[in-house]
Amino acid sequence: MRRWLGLALVLLLATPAGAQERHPKIRAAYSAISGAMLPAWVAKEKALFAKHGLDVELSYIAAGPKLLGALLSGELQFGVLGHQGVDAAAAGAEIVYVASGLDHLVFYLFANPVIQRVEDLRGKRVGATRPNAVSDVAARTALRMHGLEPMRDATILYVGGIPEVLAAILAGGVDAGTISPPISVKARKAGLRQIADVSGTPSIQSAVVTTKAFAARDPVATASFVRAWTEAIAVIHRDKPFTLKVIERYTRSDDPETVEETYRTMAPHFKRTPLPPVEVIQTYLRELGQQGERAKGLRVDDLVDARFVRQLEQSGFIAELYR
Known part of the structure; x- marks a missing residue:
C-alpha cells in the first residue's frame, strides 16, 4: 500500500497542473496577521491553489486552538500555525505537519x-x-x-x-x-x-498542518496544497514586488516601511524545500515530555508526514521553480 501511494504521488507531481482533476472546495485558515503566513497569502493571491487543482477558501482564525478545533471537526482541511499542533497531538489529536514555513522565531x-x-x-x-x-x-x-x-x-x-x-x-x-x-x-x-x-531561536512560527485522516483519505488534495505552498515560497523569493503587494493587502498597511520590513525580516527565511521541521519538533517534544506523560509517548514520526515535500524534491519540481 505504501509503495502504491508513493507511485501515485510521483505520477501526480509529474502531471501538468491543468490535467489534474479539480477537487471540491478546500477550506484552510491561518492563525496570525504576520509575515510568517506569507506562503498561504501568496498561494491564494497568485492563484497557485487553483493552478494545482484546488478551490481553496482561505480565512483568518485569530487563535491556534480555535483553528485546530475547526480542523479536527472537519470544518477546515488545512491550517497554518505554529507549535500548537504539537500541543494538540500531545493531548491526543491526530494532527500531522506536512510542510514548514518559518521554523524559528522572528519576534x-x-x-x-x-x-x-x-x-x-x-x-x-x-x-x-x-x-x-x-x-x-x-x-x-x-x-x-x-x-x-x-x-x-x-x-x-x-x-x-x-x-x-x-x-x-x-x-x-x-x-x-x-x-x-x-x-x-x-x-x-x-x-x-x-x-x-x-529572532533565530528555533521554534515553529508557521507550518502547514492537516489531520492524519484527511492526508490518508485525500493524498491528492494534500499533495496539491503542499505543491501550491512550495511554489508560493519560490514566488516570495523571486518576485518581491508582487509579494510586497500581498503583504500590503493582508496586513492592511499602506506604509511602505512596514511592508518592506515585513518582507526583509521574513522572506529570506522560508526554505526552498519546506520539509516539516523535524528537529524543532523533536526539541519541543522533549520539553513537553518533562511536563506530562502523554507527550513522552509521542515520536516525531507521529507528527510529521514529509512524503509530499520529498516527492516534490525528487521529481525536480522545486529545482525547476528556481531556474
Missing part, C-alpha cells in the same frame, strides 16, 4: 520607554497573545535569556492578538510585550523601546 520584546532592559521587567507585566502561542514562547524565551523566570519574576498577561499586545503597552496595561513584523514597525514609530530580539 522582538518591546517595552514602555522607561524600561531600559529586560532585567527591569522584574515584578512587571509582559503582554503576549494567548497561552502557548508563538508570542508566549517568544516572551518566555526573552525573559529566560536575561535571567528572569516567567510568572515568577515577571507576569505574562494574554491580551488577544499582536495588535492588541501593542495596544496594551501603549495603554499601560502591560509594561512590555512580544511583537513581530509588521506590527514591530508601528511599535518603533510609537516610541516604544526594543529591549530584546529573540
